[in-house]
Every structure is written in structure tokens, then in C-alpha cells.
Amino acid sequence: DVKVTQSSRYLVKRTGEKVFLECVQDMDHENMFWYRQDPGLGLRLIYFSYDVKMKEKGDIPEGYSVSREKKERFSLILESASTNQTSMYLCASSTLGKMETQYFGPGTRLLVL
Amino acid sequence: AQKVTQVQTEISVVEKEDVTLDCVYETRDTTYYLFWYKQPPSGELVFLIRRNSFDEQNEISGRYSWNFQKSTSSFNFTITASQVVDSAVYFCALSEAEETSGSRLTFGEGTQLTVNP
Numbered sequence: 001d002v003k004v005t006q007s008s009r010y011l012v013k014r015t016g017e018k019v020f021l022e023c024v025q026d027m028d029h030e031n032m033f034w035y036r037q038d039p040g041l042g043l044r045l046i047y048f049s050y051d052v053k054m055k056e057k058g059d060i061p062e063g064y065s066v067s068r069e070k071k072e073r074f075s076l077i078l079e080s081a082s083t084n085q086t087s088m089y090l091c092a093s094s095t096l097g098k099m100e101t102q103y104f105g106p107g108t109r110l111l112v113l
Numbered sequence: 114a115q116k117v118t119q120v121q122t123e124i125s126v127v128e129k130e131d132v133t134l135d136c137v138y139e140t141r142d143t144t145y146y147l148f149w150y151k152q153p154p155s156g157e158l159v160f161l162i163r164r165n166s167f168d169e170q171n172e173i174s175g176r177y178s179w180n181f182q183k184s185t186s187s188f189n190f191t192i193t194a195s196q197v198v199d200s201a202v203y204f205c206a207l208s209e210a211e212e213t214s215g216s217r218l219t220f221g222e223g224t225q226l227t228v229n230p
Contacts, residue, residue: 009156040122042204042220043158058217090158099146099165099208102218104158 003027004105006091012111019078021108023091029103030096032074034058034066037088037107049074050096081112115140117207119221126195127229134190134224136205142166147181147188148206148218158204164188195228202226 007022025032031050035043035058045058047066055066063085067075074093078085088109092102120135138147149161162172164181172179176193192199205221 040222042117042222043206043218044220045217048217088156092158101148101160101163103160104150107156109156 004091004093004103006089006105006108008108009106010109010111012113013078013081014113015082017078017081017112019081019110019112021076021078021089021091021110023074023076023093023105024072025074025091025093025103025105026072027093027095027103028071029093030071031094031100031102032068033092033094033102034064034074034076035090035092036060037090043090046076081110083112086110086112115142115145115207115209115219117205117219117221119203119205119224121224122222123225123227125227125229128197129194130228131191131193132195132226132228134192134203134205134226136188136190136221138186138188138205138207140186140207140209142209144209146208148208149179149188149190150204150206152202152204152223154201161190192226195226197228197230200226200228 004025033048034046037043049055049068065077090107091105094100094102116139118137126132145166147164150158178191180189202223204223206218
């Protein structure tokens, strides 16, 4: 079974803090993704990566950065957290290819005070 | 640009009723994939089905069935004899062949299904 894990289920941070969200997959997938989920908006792609040290912006990259130093790990970084980044963050992975199925982690609910 | 619209924001049914979740999509590509995911209260999105644009054959898996109609750009999902455990948010998503890299998914807004005992 595909296994995608995220470092925290719930996180509370203060405005201005630097926040790291970690995602690890154990299926040797090339592609990894970060989404945020907000009520009424569905899932929106923040960043994705198709190889180590490679990254591409998604639809809403502003205020975020990412890091992929190892194939199995993809980190989302909020350089200076703001209250409008309070959201559910979901990580996913897939094999290389343009229309492969993405498998998701359990999500991290982030609250920025 | 591609777009996915889930017609119903919320649906509430009584156990054992049949329920259909509607999904309409827009794309200029001739080659694409459609997906359905389930998100139970625990939060993790669970993959249910992937269907490519060249295969319009309907699919049935237990109590779940999917009706893909290219002529109306719809990919609807029906649960037969619903159960309380079917309560979740369901997402429809689209992936296109023309993306330059990766396998980007465009999601609908989700449909909250509540099945009452």
C-alpha cells in the first residue's frame, strides 16, 4: 500500500513564525505535491516537485516555499506565517507521468494566531 | 483553462437511499483523466476511481458506480443503498495530458454527503 505521512496532524503557530510542514512517502514516487484545502474552494495546488531539488509553482505559491533534498521527503515552508495561511494542508505523491493517480497523506490542520 | 464543478455543495439522505453526486468539467484537451476521491472526517483523501477520456464505459464497484458522459462533460458518482459510513466530502478532479510536467489535478469544490441513520 502507498503510504504518505505528514509530520503533524494539528499545528498552532503565531503570526510571523517560520513553519515547516514535512511529508514523507515510502513508494519511491517521483512526483510530490502540496495542496491547501479551504471550505468552498476545494484543493488548490501550492507547489509540486517531479524530482529531487526540482520544484514548480502551483496556483497559489505566494507566501510559501518548498524543499526536496531527498526523493521521499517534500517540505513546505511558511517563511513568515500569517493568519490567512490558517488552513488544512495536504501532501500527495504519484509516480512519474502526467496523469497518474495521486495518493494523499492525512493532512495537517494549521492554525495561525 | 480546465475547470471542475461539483453541482451539489451538500447532500443529506437517509440510510439505504440511493444518492448521486454530479460532476461537470471543462477542458480543451482530448486526452485527460477524471478522478473521484473520498475525504472522511479523519481528513485523508482516499482514491476511489480514475477514468480516462477514451473510455466511456460505466463502472460499478460494489455499491459505487460511475457514469461518464463525454457529450455532456459529466462524470457522476452514484452510491446505492447508502450507509452512515459513506458520510464524507467527495471530490471530483481532472488531470490533463497537456501539462508540461507532473500530473496536476484540478479539483472541484467538493460535495459534503451526510447519511443519516
